[in-house]
Structure formats: structure tokens, C-alpha cells
Amino acid sequence: MNVRSTLIIIFAAILFGCTSTEEKKEVAVEEGAPAGEKTQAYGAGEDTGTGINPLDDPNSPLSVRIIYFEYDSSEIRPQYRKTVEAHAAYLASNPNVIVTLEGHADERGSREYNLALGERRSLSVKNQMALLGASAGQIRTVSYGEERPAAAGSDESAWSQNRRVEILY
């Protein structure tokens, strides 16, 4: 199962890695390829000095506010490295800003274990941000476990969107 899902991730990455976000929506997502990854696209960030709050800039890496996880995992995958770095840098340069990291899990398994898993995901992002210069005091974490799914349904396309940490300013 692990080998299979890894293969599917690689396959999905090769197949969809260069397509537009709109096309991705049409694809029936298989195991291990979070449909939510469509939100990972971001621009070059040439907005510096325009006076726009970078949080409101759709081209900023800060516009990515959801990090998706693999099953029963709280490891931040490489494709979210830039997202975490951008938010950590923003928090470091704006010490008065407070962020809430909301951890979630998919519906499978027990609710209380999923509550713990959601917390571990939010703490994983928090720790990474702190290592990258944000102050731990700026980061609040909360876990909702499987109680607040982003997508309804009992299949991998829904589950992959529900295993997530939401970055809420």
C-alpha cells in the first residue's frame, strides 16, 4: 500500500506537475495526491515596494494558507517548504502579528486519535516556523481533529483535502 501510494504520488506529480490549477480540478485524484495541492501555485513575488499588504497579494507565497499532509503523518512535505518559509519570514518581520495554525485530520480511524494527530500537524508547522525565525509567542495552535472537514465524502479525494493545517491570520 505504501509502495503503491508512493508510486501514485510520483505518477501524479509527473502527470500534473506542470498543468494549470484549473485542469487539476477536473482530475479524479487518487490516493496520496491531495486535490488541495492545486492551491500550491504561487508567483515570483515581485510585489515588493508596491505598498500592498503582502498577505492580500494573490501572487505572494503568503497567499498559500493550507498545508496538506499524508495519511497519519505530520511531516511537512518539500512542496510546502517555501510556504512555511514565507509565513515564518512574514511573522519574523511583523512581530505584532499573531497567527493561528488549525490542525485537521481525515475521518478515518478514531476521533480522539485524530484530534491528537491534528495537533501534531499544527505543532509541526509551528516548530518549523519558529526554527525559521518566527517567535513561538506569535503562533497559536488548535486542533479540530476530524470534526471540521473541508471536503465532504468518504474517499481519498475528500480525505486528502481534510488532512491539513490552515494558516489563519
Next chain:
Amino acid sequence: MNSIIKFINQRILFILLFLAPIAHSADLEIIIDKGIENALPIAIVPFGWSQASALPPIDVSAIISDDLARSARFAPMEEQDMPQRPDDFAQINFKDWQKLGMENLVIGQLNQTETGEYIVDFRLLDVYKGKQIVGFSIPSGKDRLRHTAHEIADIIYEKLIGVRGAFATRIAYITVIKNRDGTKKYTLQIADADGFNPQVLLQSSEPLLSPSWSPDGKKIAYVSFESKNSMVYVQDILTGKRERIASNPGINSAPAWSPDGSRLAMTLSKDGNPEIYVMNLSSKSLQRITTNSAIDTEPAWSHNGSMLAFTSDRGGGPQIYEVPASGGEPKRLTFVGPYNARPRYSPDDKYIAVVNGESNTYRIGVLDRKSGQFDILTETRLDESPSFSPNGHMIIYTTTGFRGTELAATSTDGTVHQRLALEGGEVREPAWGPFMNQ
């Protein structure tokens, strides 16, 4: 005989209408998916009724019959197959019942007194000996008649099976109803074990989870997100008075009562990651039980009070561990499958029910603590939250059906399955309450 077996194997649909005075009470259905073929035949003759001019307030014999049928240990005879309908001993023609091979017969009467109270007389009879096995005359009130019927079913069950029946008990559960604006309404409810008489104990726009009965059946501990974080509350069922008992930073969840009711085991992550703690409920002092960088959660207290079982992923994936309730070195108990979580001890502490996961399938499994034998009881795909009936004969749990999450029950040997569905909403996290001693 054939018709009895057919009756049990059929998919039977009981529509239970709720009459409780709450705003959103809804119809609940009990669907028997699968019964057993060696169930004990029993004939429960429609009870006599003293007021010929009016209909009886409830059908006592039908409630008894439904209870016994749901247990899967009994195959109640259909009314149309009965050779006669006696409602007192003198009318019984035992030979007619013997000819049908019917060993056990229940007759009774519902009487209304001049003061408006009720008296339920019933007799359980051995058809071959032509003798009474047990008989009682039970005073009742209009609001208690269903309870009295469940008590009669408990007595019949105990006399013929040898173990106290659990029909006159209650269940707690969480419901989730989607509002038109997309928001959700969560309620904590209790109902009779057959789904009747639901009462809302708490309603919230934020998630509720993990209801847990106090051993005396008077209080329920649960987790509420009403303050935008998981926090543990204890609520008195009769008065509705509630107390927030754990509101630390991080997770406050998974409450489980000690069998003497003085302490509550729970999961707190205030010290960095989820650990098992035991709170003394009068002093609110905490004892930390686990010390591990992994997830430790979902404590369950053994009924003899000596052990705590819990879920931990210290070995990689979630598995069940057990530790002395006073603290000590945890020992791993489950080894079948990559995912075992949310343990619950059987009332005799011989078994532990868990959620067993493999790939995308999550089922209810039971571990025999002594032999290590592990059996899967359910056949559906996303099962969770097992809870033993207080006599240990049934397990109620949550399953995901075509209408969403609903309650289901199975006998502990996996031979019978039932579902309990709420129209238009989800029902989940059932917790079977204790025996209520009178």
C-alpha cells in the same frame, strides 16, 4: 418453527416515533440486518388491557418482543402464528403450544387503577412443565410504562439466558445536523437503549465529542469546542448543571471515569504533546500517567479499577497499550494490523474492543486479553467508537452508511448486526450507560 427463522432472517424495519417534547426530535429507525438461526423461540402473547373502551397507552408485549428480538438470543413468535391468546394462566392450553415446539411463553395484563396509575402483570411460563418460571406485578406510571416493559424483558432475559438483560438502560450519543446556511448543529443526547425517549443534554454550534457515563449513570463527561478549543466538561443529567474541568492550552479530551467515580482519566497536551493524566475530581489534582514523545490518548479504565488501556503511536502507528492506573511501564497489547485505537474494556475485563484499521477499512475488533486472540466483528468500512452494553453481550458503535454516520450494534460474537439511523442527520459516538440499580 420455519416462520420464526424466516422472521429473524428477514430485514425488519421498525419505525420508532419519538414523542419527546424537544424541538428537533426525529424519527429513528432500527434495522436488523442479520440475525442468528439458533435463537431461542419464545411466544409473547399480546397483553390484556383493563379498559375495553380505550386503546392501551402502549403495547407492552410488543416492546418486550422487540427488545428480545434485537438481542438476537431470542426469536419471538409472530402474533398471527399463535394458537391462542391467553392473558391469564387459567386460559392457557399448554398442549397447543407444545405441538408447535414452543418452550417459553409470556402472558400478561396491563391494568389501569382508579387513580390513573398502571400495574403490569406478567408471567413467564415453561410450556412443557406447564409451570410458571417467574411472574411479577409491577406498578408503573404512564411515563414509565416503556421502562417497565424493558424491565420485564430484562427479567425474561436473565431467567432464560442466565445474564442480566440490558434493555432498561440508556445510551448517550452525539448528533450532527447540517443547517440550511451550511453551519452545523451538534447535540449531546441520551435515549433509552432502543432509541426511544431522546433528551438533548447540550446543543452547540461547535463540535461535541467523546461522551462518557459516570459509573452511577448520573453524569456525563464530554469534550466541547465551544471555547474554540477542546475542553472537558462534566454535566449532571438530571439538573443540567455542568462544570468545565479541563481547559489547558492544547488538547483537553478523551474523558474516562474510574469505576468508583472519583477520578477521570483524560488526555492533555499542556506539557507539549498528548499524554494520559488522571484527575481527582474533588481536588482537581492531576497525576501524569504517560511520558512519551508520541501520541498517547483515548484512555479506558478497566472495570476492576486497576488498569488503563490507551492508544499510542510510540511504536510507529497507533496501537493499544495498557498501564497500571497508578502509573508504570506501558505494555503493548495489540499486534494484528497497522492501526488499533480507542480501547474499551468489556464489563468483565476479559475483552477489549478497539477500532482496527487496515488500508481504507476500519472495523470493530475484539481482543481476548488472556489468550491474545483477536477477532473482527463488523463488516462495514468506516466503523468507530465501540461501546459494550453493561451485560457485555452487545457492542454499539458508529458506522458510515449511505445516509452518513449512524449507530450500529453487534453481538459480541459478531452474529447479529443492527443499525440505528437518524433521519436527516448524523448520529455518532454512542456510549452505553451503566445498569441503573433500583
